[in-house]
Amino acid sequence: MTGKVVIRRATGPDAAATADVYLRSFTAALPTVTRPRSDDEVRDYIRDVVIPHRETWVAESVAEGRVVGLMVLNADLLSQLYLDPGWRGRGLGDRFVALAKDRAPGGLHLWTFQVNKPAHRFYERHGFVAEEYTDGSGNEEKEPDVRYVWRP
Template identity: 75%
Template sequence: MRDDPTVVLRRADGRDAAAVADVWLRSFAAALPTVVRPRSDDEVRAYIRDVLVPSRETWVAEAADGGGIVGMMVLDGDLLSQLYLAPDRRGQGIGNRFVTLAKERRPKGLTLWTFQVNTPAHRFYQRHGFVAAEYTDGSGNEEREPDVRYVWRP
């Protein structure tokens, strides 16, 4: 895994919302093909445009070569609520940089949820010091998909 210096992490603004939604949709489809989304693409786009970008701490990874937005991360209090990368940009260190940034922004600790079927995410977060703290049957999420809560404490 290499760290891609041609990618810049920065706060998202309203102009980024469509590209953030595109990354989210492509990443979700590639990483979680068996998980049924309860929201349409248009509903996801509206949520990202109207809620995530304007009212949450939303970060993007932007390709410095003009390649556009290739990743997104959202912090909501101590919750790392979203971290998605363009499928063709995985394994390039962008996720590592996002997690490092999240830990810098929330030095007292972080929590996150991921689906139990997403074993690559489990390995990724465990490498970054997150520990599984709770497993659920999915009754508490919109997808009704069993999930796991991870916690990182310094």
């Protein structure tokens, strides 16, 4: 799990590997959060909606020839950022956030779950500020969340 990592736009053939990274990351980072979709539904959604209709980026380990991270932007919404658990703490998240800021220079916002304290620290380190807390009634997981905003 070392070596060069290329960040590039996702394409159709990346869908299965991208979904697998999402599923592994979600399970590792959010063990107490119930996912509203089955693994197969997640795979279908990433293949049929996310990659073809969202600005989806993947981090690919050149040495391993596999996807190890993903980021999805929807205009100024950073809607997803997930890393393979073995690749956390290696600077990939930093690279994804820098790319997101370049792609949305006017500012960004995102949602993360209140229980995800490592994500809070990560985004705050990158200049995001918590601006709204909810009881989770507005998300599929029904899990309390927080909206973070970055303004240049």
